[in-house]
Amino acid sequence: MKLAVLLCSALAVCHGAEVKQSRKFPNYFVFGVGTAAYQIEGAWNEDGKGENIWDYLTHTNPSAIVDQSNGDIACDSYHNYKRDIEMLRELGVSVYRFSVSWSRILPEGLSYYINEAGITYYNNLIDELLKYNIQPMITIYHWDLPQRLQELGGFMNPLIADWFEDYARIVFKTFGDRVKFFATFNEPSEICSGYGSLGKAPMLNETGFGDYLCARNLLLAHAKAYHLYNDEFRPTQGGVIGFILAVSSTEPLTDSEEDKFAVELYSQATWGIYTDPIYSKEGGFPKELVERVAAKSAAQGYSRSRLPDFSEEEKAFILGTSDFFGVNHYSGSYVSQTLYTSQHAIPSALDDIEMGTYAPDEWLQSASSWFQLMPNSVHIFLKLINARYPGVRIYITENGWSSREGIVDEDRVNYYRSALEGVLDALDEGINVHGYLAWSLMDNFEWMAGYSERFGLYEVDFNDPNRTRTPRKSAFIYKNIMKTRMVDHDYEPESYVMTIDEGH
Numbered sequence: 001m002k003l004a005v006l007l008c009s010a011l012a013v014c015h016g017a018e019v020k021q022s023r024k025f026p027n028y029f030v031f032g033v034g035t036a037a038y039q040i041e042g043a044w045n046e047d048g049k050g051e052n053i054w055d056y057l058t059h060t061n062p063s064a065i066v067d068q069s070n071g072d073i074a075c076d077s078y079h080n081y082k083r084d085i086e087m088l089r090e091l092g093v094s095v096y097r098f099s100v101s102w103s104r105i106l107p108e109g110l111s112y113y114i115n116e117a118g119i120t121y122y123n124n125l126i127d128e129l130l131k132y133n134i135q136p137m138i139t140i141y142h143w144d145l146p147q148r149l150q151e152l153g154g155f156m157n158p159l160i161a162d163w164f165e166d167y168a169r170i171v172f173k174t175f176g177d178r179v180k181f182f183a184t185f186n187e188p189s190e191i192c193s194g195y196g197s198l199g200k201a202p203m204l205n206e207t208g209f210g211d212y213l214c215a216r217n218l219l220l221a222h223a224k225a226y227h228l229y230n231d232e233f234r235p236t237q238g239g240v241i242g243f244i245l246a247v248s249s250t251e252p253l254t255d256s257e258e259d260k261f262a263v264e265l266y267s268q269a270t271w272g273i274y275t276d277p278i279y280s281k282e283g284g285f286p287k288e289l290v291e292r293v294a295a296k297s298a299a300q301g302y303s304r305s306r307l308p309d310f311s312e313e314e315k316a317f318i319l320g321t322s323d324f325f326g327v328n329h330y331s332g333s334y335v336s337q338t339l340y341t342s343q344h345a346i347p348s349a350l351d352d353i354e355m356g357t358y359a360p361d362e363w364l365q366s367a368s369s370w371f372q373l374m375p376n377s378v379h380i381f382l383k384l385i386n387a388r389y390p391g392v393r394i395y396i397t398e399n400g401w402s403s404r405e406g407i408v409d410e411d412r413v414n415y416y417r418s419a420l421e422g423v424l425d426a427l428d429e430g431i432n433v434h435g436y437l438a439w440s441l442m443d444n445f446e447w448m449a450g451y452s453e454r455f456g457l458y459e460v461d462f463n464d465p466n467r468t469r470t471p472r473k474s475a476f477i478y479k480n481i482m483k484t485r486m487v488d489h490d491y492e493p494e495s496y497v498m499t500i501d502e503g504h
């Protein structure tokens with residue numbers, strides 16, 4: 001057995017095929033795919049939808065987007081949602097994760113005016129999913145803040161917690177009779193990077209301030225929505241509600257104690273800042289991060305830390321407010337403080353922890369500059385999460401590969417196969433992973449990268465007014481994995497014609 005493992009690991013492509021091919025995903029494990037409203041819906045100003053921060057950014061500052069594109073039409077899922085559901089049936093998924101657009105439901109962000117056409121759209125989508133026994137998972141907020149609320153400060157304004165709670169109440173009240181799986185926020189680190197950098201809308205670039213203030217306000221907003229669901233809706237609706245983080249895999253650059261600690265520090269700054277307040281024993285922001293930001297702030301002449309604190313009451317309010325750990329994973333790197341260069345903005349989170357990252361040139365580069373294929377990265381990040389919060393229930397809510405155009409996507413096929421082997425490795429070790437949602441159902445508007453990076457199992461022709469969707473090779477491979485509940489490295493599709501199997 002051991003020899004076979006060694007032989008296999010010597011052959012990169014083999015990844016355990018010989019020994020592990022018969023490993024099956026357990027019955028409780030769910031498979032699905034995900035999308036997000038702004039990335040697919042289009043219909044940016046139709047039927048009463050209000051403007052959001054991505055509409056505003058792409059219209060007022062098009063050169064911020066690599067190809068000067070926008071999500072005005074995107075995949076036109078507002079009109080094509082039945083085709084999207086047909087694709088879900090073709091694939092045979094059991095869960096579809098999508099987000100609801102705050103400004104399609106509340107055009108001005110505040111709850112005094114509800115756009116009934118927006119409610120109807122999501123009701124139709126949910127009903128159509130349930131007709132085919134596909135469980136909807138709603139992300140309540142996937143980056144598209146109503147512009148009106150941004151004009152009031154957005155996530156820098158503590159009132160965001162009340163605005164979000166009001167919006168979440170409408171979501172639970174309207175859809176919670178049929179939807180049993182909610183996530184409040186998608187990737188707080190990316191949301192808050194819009195306040196601490198130029199990397200996302202609203203591009204406020206208040207580095208080392210805006211991102212920290214956003215983190216505090218967002219966690220309070222999340223906790224309010226969780227308590228609302230828990231107290232007022234869960235007793236009759238009986239669903240679950242969680243939080244979705246971006247976690248990359250990290251390993252120490254060397255075996256030194258300093259580099260091992262660098263992994264901890266990097267985890268604290270990039271995701272622990274959002275997860276320790278919810279999942280740690282004592283709550284609040286991670287200890288060493290708090291100390292380092294306080295020390296840096298003092299050295300920079302500030303009279304108090306740039307990382308705002310929680311009161312004891314707030315800590316208790318946030319603690320335990322997630323029924324599962326939703327995690328989006330793509331890339332990985334080695335980390336070390338010896339790699340730190342002062343090219344980071346000062347002040348900023350990475351400057352506060354004086355950290356650098358390194359991805360060897362041999363690692364396969366995706367179409368996204370931030371995304372290299374770290375060997376075993378799925379297994380590594382699952383171990384990181386489980387070590388931090390032992391036994392936590394994990395759903396991988398996004399994982400996928402970016403390429404340029406093309407139907408025969410061997411890189412993506414290999415990525416999915418090795419990622420799902422990584423999930424099986426984690427399951428073998430008793431890590432509590434319950435589901436895997438591939439990102440993404442189809443190519444879509446990839447934020448600052450526009451349409452230049454493709455993550456889809458289905459290719460979308462953005463030059464075609466009908467936005468025709470065509471399955472890639474990876475769609476057939478993922479379909480086979482879901483159907484057999486195994487990763488078969490030898491499986492090849494017989495043809496590239498997709499059909500709906502019986503029962504879907």
Ligand SMILES: C[C@H]1O[C@@H](Oc2ccc([N+](=O)[O-])cc2)[C@H](O)[C@@H](O)[C@H]1O
Nearest residue numbers: 036187190246248328330331370446
């Ligand atoms: C491709 C998807 O990316 C998700 O967001 C990110 C962004 C950055 C990283 N990162 O490791 O640097 C990971 C995930 C996003 O949630 C989704 O909408 C897609 O754009």
